[in-house]
Amino acid sequence: MNNKHSIITKLAFLSVSLMVTSAYAIQGSLPQLKAALHISQTQSEYLVTTPSFAVMIFVVLSPLIQEWFHISDKKIIMTGVTIVGLAGIVPMFVDNYLTILISRLILGAGYGLYNSQAISMISVWYDGSERAQMLGWRAAAEQIGQACTLTIAGLFLSFAGWHGSFAVYFFAFLVLLFFAIRVPDDSKAQDDHVEEDNLAAELTESDSKEITKISPVVYLLVLFAFLLVVDYVGMENRFPGLAVAINGNHYTGSSMFLSLMLIGATLGGICYGAIQKRLGFGTVYLGLGLMALSNFLFGFAGHNFALMVIGLLLIGFPLQLVSPLIFNLLPDLAPANRQPLVTSLCLIGFNFGSFFSPSIAKWTNHLLGQPTSGMGLAAPFPVYGVALLVIALIIFFATRHNAKQAQ
Template structure:
């Protein structure tokens, strides 16, 4: 069995997360697909966003499918990667819009099938600082994967609008690395219950005293929802605000959105180190920086530089807080419920992304701000205040528990 502390084994764990955010890799090809397939702008956009619809469903269904079919987390991840690879490259051979749309929906099913297992498996095999570090690296791998697949797909677009879909061949590369290097967890729970496992390779990390799912899981789901409503909302509205400030011909928004991913990647990479020194206080640092980012972004007015600083800042603290959420789960549910609680948190993240435009629109209406121009920045000071309130509630609750 391969040592879990091996560098190659850690890369194998992270490789499956590298392709998890590749659903939007083909966005650069949408104008070409629109022209070639003779479809509307909305239909073209659905080719990029449709995977998200089935991600939520299969994140919920994945633990039950695994239990029904007696599949280990490793096997679920392998099946998910196969689906992603096959469904992802299918449009390379297809020129029918509805068949491409169907393949994109199946792609989302593949992502949703193994999303929670990719996180839960790390929580099972790693403990303490190692787990914190791996969860941070996993978040960084997602951001790096999104950036890399966008660049690769953009390069492939020079050949044809079909070519960007070849980026999903990376799923088979991840499958090969993962299959050969990651230990199978199929009998881990049984070993944990019947033997005193001390081997470095098969040590279960969930506390055995945890026998049921804590109500705190529900609060973490709501927390995840709020974080992503804010983060995705800022991404969605930056382009419109950039044009409002710089003029209709401005086309540089995508550059800054890409740079924001660099900050998010750095947050994931440094999470383990920061968490090692600050412990639970990492959540206060993350929420504080996110609040500052929202105030800079939302109150910048016509100052484009200040707005960009807010945008570039938002990704870093998000990757400090989101891994912490997953890092808390092993202490809030028994080992065999880890895929389920991880799925619930992922639902919070995904539903937050889905609901973000509506949440921002509601705040615009409540504030009587226009859904255009600088009015697009209206929700973000409100988000900043909400984040500070959450930090305060967490601090007070923790102090009461300590006392």
């Protein structure tokens, strides 16, 4: 059996996360797709967003499929990556919009089938600071994967047209081979006791007891995940409109700054393990504080474009401090054989947050009496900042209450 502590095996664990965000790889080819297939802008955008619908469905079905067919995490991850590779390359060979749309739906099913298992398998095999480090690296791998697949698909687009951009999904088969060879089978590990690192003891008193059922804290973490992504995706979506409102209708530099967001998010994922080792549960306060600061800079920047960009670039780093912490808490809040389920629930929270972010931002604008255009696009973010600080206070007083009861 391969040594789980070796750097090569760890890279194999992380490699599958490189493809999770590859649905966005074809964004650069949408104008060519639109022209070639004679479709509307909205129809072309559905080719990017459709996978997320399937992800939300299959992230729920995945642990049920595992239970029904007694499939290990490793095998279902390999199945999901195979589906991503096969469905991803279909548009290379067809010119029919409906066929391509269906292939993108199946692509999302592949993501949903293995996304939660890619996280829960790390929780099964690793513990303590090593688990925290691996979860942080996994979050960074998603950002790196999105940046790399976007770049590679763009290169293919430049010399092979829009059909060629879909060749980026051939990399799924390389990932599949690497993962299959290096990652040990997890069927035994799922029956073993997973050592607790007591991070979740600050939220629940179950640290001294054997974990036999799912803690209610899991459902609070799902809501927490939802709110975090509402904020992050909302800022990402509204920055281009604000950039044009400040710099004029001919401004086209938004994509560069949005790409730089990924660097901040990648750094957050890479640094998460070291920061969590030093601060422990205090990492959540650092993350929420920095996210709130980012929202205030972005929301109160007005026509100061540089200040707005600073707020934009800052938000990715703390997000990747808080989101791995959510997954790092789960092994102490549910038994090992329920890890795929609770991980799936948190992923649903993240996906729903992404999906509903535009609507929640719009509702916030209406509540504040601000237009959903021009500089009014920045209105929701000070509200989000205050909400993050309120959440931090609630967590602080809740953990103090639990600590007093435990004495």
